[in-house]
Amino acid sequence: MGLAFLVPAFLAGALALGLPIWVHLRNRPKTDTVEFPSLMFIERIPYRAVQRQQLRHRLLFAARSLALVLLVLAFARPFFGDALPTAAAGGAREVVVVLDRSWSMSYAGHWQAALAAVRAELGALRGGDRVSLIVFDEQAEVLVESQPPSVLADGLLNGLRPSDLATSYAAGLRAAARVIADGTLLASEIVLVSDFQRSGQPEDIEIRLPASAVLRPVSVVGGPVTNVGVADLALDHVIGTEGPGLRVTVRLTGQGGAEERSVPVVLLVDGEEVQRRAATLPGEGAARLAFDPILSEQEVRLEVRLAEDALVGDDIFHAVASPGAALSVALLDNPGAGTSDSLYLERALGVGTRPAFLVDRQVLRDLRAVDLAGHDLVVLNDAGALDAGSATALNEYVRAGGGLLVGLAEMADEGVSDLLPFAVAGVVDRGGALGATLGFVDTAHPVFEAYRSPEAGDLAGARFYRYRALDPDPQEGVLARFDDGATALMHFPVGEGRVMVWTSSLDTFWTDLPLQPIFVPFVHEVAKFAASYREADPWQAATTDRGPGFHQVEGPEGPTSLAVNLDRREADLTALDPEELLASVAWSSGADVSGQEPADVSPARVEAGQSAWWYLVVAALLLLLGESALANRLSPHASWGGDESELPPRAP
Amino acid sequence: MAVRSPVESRPGARFIDPRVLARIDRLDLLARTVVEGFVGGLHRSPYRGLSVDFAEHRQYMPGDDIRLIDWRVFGRTDRFYIKQFEADSNSNFSVLLDMSRSMAFGKSGIPKIDYARFLTASLAYFAGKQRDRIGLVTFNDDIVDYIPPSAKHLDLVLHTLDRMEPGGNSALERPLWKVADASRRRGMMLLISDLYEPPRAVLDAVQRLGYRGHDLVVFHVLDRSEIDFEFDEAANYVDMETGEAVPVLPDRLRERYREMVGEHIETLRSELGPRRIDYQLFDTSQPLDHALFAYMSMRHRLTKVR
Numbered sequence: 001m002g003l004a005f006l007v008p009a010f011l012a013g014a015l016a017l018g019l020p021i022w023v024h025l026r027n028r029p030k031t032d033t034v035e036f037p038s039l040m041f042i043e044r045i046p047y048r049a050v051q052r053q054q055l056r057h058r059l060l061f062a063a064r065s066l067a068l069v070l071l072v073l074a075f076a077r078p079f080f081g082d083a084l085p086t087a088a089a090g091g092a093r094e095v096v097v098v099l100d101r102s103w104s105m106s107y108a109g110h111w112q113a114a115l116a117a118v119r120a121e122l123g124a125l126r127g128g129d130r131v132s133l134i135v136f137d138e139q140a141e142v143l144v145e146s147q148p149p150s151v152l153a154d155g156l157l158n159g160l161r162p163s164d165l166a167t168s169y170a171a172g173l174r175a176a177a178r179v180i181a182d183g184t185l186l187a188s189e190i191v192l193v194s195d196f197q198r199s200g201q202p203e204d205i206e207i208r209l210p211a212s213a214v215l216r217p218v219s220v221v222g223g224p225v226t227n228v229g230v231a232d233l234a235l236d237h238v239i240g241t242e243g244p245g246l247r248v249t250v251r252l253t254g255q256g257g258a259e260e261r262s263v264p265v266v267l268l269v270d271g272e273e274v275q276r277r278a279a280t281l282p283g284e285g286a287a288r289l290a291f292d293p294i295l296s297e298q299e300v301r302l303e304v305r306l307a308e309d310a311l312v313g314d315d316i317f318h319a320v321a322s323p324g325a326a327l328s329v330a331l332l333d334n335p336g337a338g339t340s341d342s343l344y345l346e347r348a349l350g351v352g353t354r355p356a357f358l359v360d361r362q363v364l365r366d367l368r369a370v371d372l373a374g375h376d377l378v379v380l381n382d383a384g385a386l387d388a389g390s391a392t393a394l395n396e397y398v399r400a401g402g403g404l405l406v407g408l409a410e411m412a413d414e415g416v417s418d419l420l421p422f423a424v425a426g427v428v429d430r431g432g433a434l435g436a437t438l439g440f441v442d443t444a445h446p447v448f449e450a451y452r453s454p455e456a457g458d459l460a461g462a463r464f465y466r467y468r469a470l471d472p473d474p475q476e477g478v479l480a481r482f483d484d485g486a487t488a489l490m491h492f493p494v495g496e497g498r499v500m501v502w503t504s505s506l507d508t509f510w511t512d513l514p515l516q517p518i519f520v521p522f523v524h525e526v527a528k529f530a531a532s533y534r535e536a537d538p539w540q541a542a543t544t545d546r547g548p549g550f551h552q553v554e555g556p557e558g559p560t561s562l563a564v565n566l567d568r569r570e571a572d573l574t575a576l577d578p579e580e581l582l583a584s585v586a587w588s589s590g591a592d593v594s595g596q597e598p599a600d601v602s603p604a605r606v607e608a609g610q611s612a613w614w615y616l617v618v619a620a621l622l623l624l625l626g627e628s629a630l631a632n633r634l635s636p637h638a639s640w641g642g643d644e645s646e647l648p649p650r651a652p
Numbered sequence: 653m654a655v656r657s658p659v660e661s662r663p664g665a666r667f668i669d670p671r672v673l674a675r676i677d678r679l680d681l682l683a684r685t686v687v688e689g690f691v692g693g694l695h696r697s698p699y700r701g702l703s704v705d706f707a708e709h710r711q712y713m714p715g716d717d718i719r720l721i722d723w724r725v726f727g728r729t730d731r732f733y734i735k736q737f738e739a740d741s742n743s744n745f746s747v748l749l750d751m752s753r754s755m756a757f758g759k760s761g762i763p764k765i766d767y768a769r770f771l772t773a774s775l776a777y778f779a780g781k782q783r784d785r786i787g788l789v790t791f792n793d794d795i796v797d798y799i800p801p802s803a804k805h806l807d808l809v810l811h812t813l814d815r816m817e818p819g820g821n822s823a824l825e826r827p828l829w830k831v832a833d834a835s836r837r838r839g840m841m842l843l844i845s846d847l848y849e850p851p852r853a854v855l856d857a858v859q860r861l862g863y864r865g866h867d868l869v870v871f872h873v874l875d876r877s878e879i880d881f882e883f884d885e886a887a888n889y890v891d892m893e894t895g896e897a898v899p900v901l902p903d904r905l906r907e908r909y910r911e912m913v914g915e916h917i918e919t920l921r922s923e924l925g926p927r928r929i930d931y932q933l934f935d936t937s938q939p940l941d942h943a944l945f946a947y948m949s950m951r952h953r954l955t956k957v958r
Contacts, residue, residue, distance in 0.1 A: 032885060032887040032888065033887055033888045033889070033890050033897065034883065034885075034887045034888070034889050034890065034900075035757065035889075035890050035892050036757070036889045036890065036891065036892065037754035037755075037757040037764075037846060037848060037875075037878060037891075037892050037893075038754055038846075038848035038891060038892070038893065039889060039891045039894075039896060039898055040848050040849075041909050041912045041913055041916070042889055042898060042900055042905060042909065
């Protein structure tokens with residue numbers, strides 16, 4: 001256990017010990033002269049140079065000198081040898097090889113170059129050196145920690161493969177820092193073997209290494225890289241002439257190309273090629289390619305493939321497409337109604353895909369159950385008189401779980417009333433003034449929940465000139481009322497289904513609501529609620545440690561497929577200058593990367609070994625207190641150093 | 653023992669500062685300034701009559717003592733005249749002036765040698781007006797200049813005073829013995845010196861003159877700093893005459909020095925007085941008029957004795 005100093009330069013302060021002695025010895029009688037008429041009366045009192053050149057109070061001087069020495073030692077921060085790692089004989093090093101195994105390393109030739117570089121580093125080790133091997137992608141794994149190089153068998157390296165994860169230099173270098181901190185050798189070197197992708201170095205993550213360590217990057221990139229990959233895939237539900245379908249759109253990225261090129265793209269559905277297209281891709285950039293809609297009412301597995309290039313991982317993109325939610329709406333018009341009567345309603349339902357509304361417009365005549373089968377919602381838009389058969393069919397349809405939206409307007413009569421628990425009374429004409437407005441809206445209800453925030457839309461902006469009164473006016477299930485208190489929108493259950501009643505028209509005859517911006521979402525929400533539509537539950541666990549491809553997982557409604565793709569950030573092979581990475585590293589103390597200073601181990605451990613300075617300071621203070629007391633006792637004599645007996649005899 | 657300045661002992665007295673007099677180049681003019689100013693203020697002095705021999709009449713001037721008015725002349729002429737008397741004549745007045753190197757010291761005011769020079773010139777001028785014969789002896793450890801007393805030697809005395817430069821070591825015995833041997837006629841002798849000799853040596857030297865029947869006055873001239881020793885810095889103090897250097901700490905020495913100087917002065921005063929030798933201490937900040945007072949006092953006393 002040897003004694004050393006953290007700041008040995010402060011030991012130079014011990015030279016101050018010589019200062020009082022030097023001043024003391026240099027103190028000579030002054031040479032100023034004064035001419036005086038006669039020295040007959042002047043006593044001969046010399047400066048007592050001899051006495052002053054001797055140390056008069058040796059104890060005081062010793063106390064002061066010792067206090068100064070203690071302070072100098074305290075400032076030099078002494079520590080004992082076992083507080084820091086001891087140096088191995090012969091200047092042995094702790095070499096930490098940090099190997100990038102992210103999936104970008106699977107680029108043609110990069111992985112082989114990386115293994116060759118690691119072998120070269122191992123071959124350059126000297127006797128006594130210790131080696132550690134860390135592989136990293138998004139996470140780091142210490143395969144070998146501080147072992148002699150002979151332990152690192154070649155078979156270990158041969159068994160390594162690039163992973164399916166992205167790059168994180170921070171993960172690898174932090175693991176290296178931990179290994180060095182736990183090491184026992186003074187000199188340490190981190191060899192980072194990587195393709196140095198810029199995407200692996202987020203700007204907001206700090207990498208901190210011991211000041212004693214040397215970071216040496218080794219790039220495996222031998223030349224310019226070229227790559228074409230599928231960066232993204234988007235699915236859109238479309239309603240085509242042949243029914244609902246899926247449109248697949250892919251985004252392709254190109255890197256390192258010299259000029260614009262044509263890239264063949266293949267779309268596979270459930271493993272079978274269904275479409276092949278050619279995308280025009282710039283040398284450095286991106287392009288989009290849309291396939292024709294796919295008609296499918298079942299869950300399908302989609303794959304978009306490119307021709308394999310140097311980086312295979314991004315040449316394929318997987319996706320799972322479910323048929324998605326679509327509501328089938330039967331829009332029943334009065335036989336005498338014109339095409340414009342349900343125009344606004346039909347157009348509003350035709351907007352959007354989540355869910356998509358598949359409108360089946362029919363004329364209300366001799367309605368039968370078969371006409372309503374397969375529909376999620378039936379809309380009676382001022383349908384007029386219902387015959388008994390139609391009323392029965394509707395009643396059964398609702399009771400079986402269907403949804404019914406009834407718009408009361410000009411043509412509403414008792415036939416409709418048979419479906420309702422109240423009578424449809426006369427028309428309330430509010431056209432004499434500016435029309436009625438909605439005075440109450442239940443924003444807590446899902447239908448109007450979207451309008452809860454003030455900026456979501458102004459329901460009160462719509463004007464209602466006429467509407468039907470209900471008798472008796474319902475008290476339950478009312479979602480909106482006009483400003484006079486009359487019911488505007490209400491619902492009630494019937495069997496398994498649900499009936500919603502809108503007391504005004506759904507066109508522009510009695511109201512300007514269809515002209516308001518809120519009309520489309522209003523219709524959508526009313527239709528969804530009436531049809532008892534429910535969003536599919538999100539997957540509770542969608543992660544998998546398996547590689548890219550399709551995986552069968554257990555969902556809340558049974559087994560389902562998941563598509564797993566590689567992290568597309570890794571496909572960006574834009575290079576990071578290793579010097580830039582070095583510059584971004586924060587060193588734990590100072591910026592010295594020479595590797596000659598002791599390694600910076602854990603701060604608590606280092607500080608614990610350097611606490612001796614506290615004791616030195618306390619001892620110095622105590623000594624100075626004692627010195628003050630002693631000096632005070634001696635001060636009357638010490639100030640000049642003589643007494644009366646030393647005076648020469650009085651002159652005659 | 654603190655030595656009080658005569659100036660301090662005469663509050664309200666307004667005399668000419670020696671440092672002001674030093675600006676007057678001509679010694680005779682300086683002497684006249686001192687003496688005439690001194691005489692002009694004598695109307696309040698108790699030493700008005702310096703002689704009983706009538707000399708002449710002078711027209712009364714405001715400020716003259718009315719007791720000196722000659723009423724007989726007034727009766728005849730109806731004008732006021734005052735009588736002026738002839739001073740003692742045929743009296744030798746010799747100044748023995750120490751011009752050793754130590755007399756060149758002057759820290760608080762003018763150098764002691766200048767003060768002594770002014771003093772001698774003023775007294776010589778004053779004595780000349782008294783019709784005394786004036787002589788001068790300058791000396792250090794031997795006689796440097798010797799001007800025998802004569803009624804016509806005022807100019808020579810003044811000239812000698814003007815050109816003399818201090819130098820040499822002081823030793824009273826040898827020059828004063830020579831003066832005693834050379835002075836056949838009794839007279840008044842004034843010794844001006846800083847007297848840096850043991851009192852015993854001073855007494856031996858001065859007493860030799862007394863044995864010759866001379867009336868002796870000793871003016872002990874010192875600089876104020878020689879009395880108070882108000883020095884601050886420790887330094888090597890060099891004897892101006894011998895060149896000997898001694899490191900001195902004034903703070904440590906001051907009180908002892910003052911005591912010793914006080915004892916020295918008291919010893920001189922106490923030893924000289926019983927021997928009918930007047931002793932007067934002057935510091936160089938003191939107006940010269942005090943010296944004239946002292947001279948007149950002595951003259952008055954001697955006149956009475958005679």
